[in-house]
Amino acid sequence: MKDERHLPTTAYAVLGLLSFGRELSGYDLKKWADNSLRYFFWSPAISNIYGELKRLEQLGYVVARAVAQDDLRNKRVFRITDDGRAALLAWIDEASVEPPVLKDHVLLRVWLGHVTSRERLLALVDDEEASARRVAEDVRRSLELSREDPAFAFPAAVEEWCLRYQQSRIEAFAELRRTLAALPDVNPGRSP
Amino acid sequence: MKDERHLPTTAYAVLGLLSFGRELSGYDLKKWADNSLRYFFWSPAISNIYGELKRLEQLGYVVARAVAQDDLRNKRVFRITDDGRAALLAWIDEASVEPPVLKDHVLLRVWLGHVTSRERLLALVDDEEASARRVAEDVRRSLELSREDPAFAFPAAVEEWCLRYQQSRIEAFAELRRTLAALPDVNPGRSP
DNA sequence: CGTTGCATGTAAGGTGTTACATGATTAC
């Protein structure tokens, strides 16, 4: 129980997943992050999760319990402690909130549109729009599950936000496509 | 002119800024990134830019020219080479495109809403909405400048996307606020 | 006379990724 104070956000994300009260393994946490945090924040690598769990355990923020599957397999499930809950609350209530980050690799390429062909740009934008549609579908499914359990009212509220967000992405990319199609092709046939 | 092949995205971002043909210093690049890339991608730290410029110079993708300001100050401006332009084109046309990332620290806290008070959540959401309004204003100003020069048609198209994006954020946060206000306060008065 | 802007760069350190090592179970 050291007084560390500067944990990486990943640590709080893991602690947050455990704050719903369930006992979860590192593997469970990764799967859940992939189906929730990923849509509005970020899903850490599995090795990163194991690393943070180790640190949280040393700090006394989580406790592990060995689950005997059979002889050789060692599975451990983690539970948040009162100290962990207090640390999470302090982070939510007191830590300064970093600005949101959007990192879109397609937009970076479009921004550099003068370097390549219109054909390539349109293909990139089309792919991104299609991918946004798929993500929207995934979020919709998550949202339906969250709505079933009142314990997930806050995740559901965020998933509604995510759904809206993906829908506005779809529209924005459709509009961008029209804009690009109207622009002259600076480097025709440059792409493969 | 080694055959490196796996440059970090930051290197291509810097190369991209130089692909508009102007001779720019590291300092110039940082300022420009802050006013453009930041809104849809990311603005690297100034030290990072100098590091990438060094690498790009070794690869022969950019060339430097010393600008004698006065005796002691040493300023260098960089220009993209044909090799650099080819490398940038290859990256845009051939490299696989990573999925877009949204990292929103307010949404992470709202997702964990059961841990804190409604008061705190509403304050966070209000701040984020206000900040989105400010960013939208900044983007609007950039867009007006880009529209003046036909060489910036692609940046302008992306800035239009960014403006739309910020507007949809504003609406989505307003809607999230209404949802949260309707939810029961799980931990009243827990926040300072 | 202090802060901001201009201007460049190095060094140390944190954060996170991929690759590796290991092995059982289940589904096709």
Next chain:
DNA sequence: GTAATCATGTAACACCTTACATGCAACG
């Protein structure tokens, strides 16, 4: 039988940030 899923963890490495070092010019 081979791929995917379950399951844990370490090690090496990439990437990027902050802090530091240095100094002039202009504004208030």
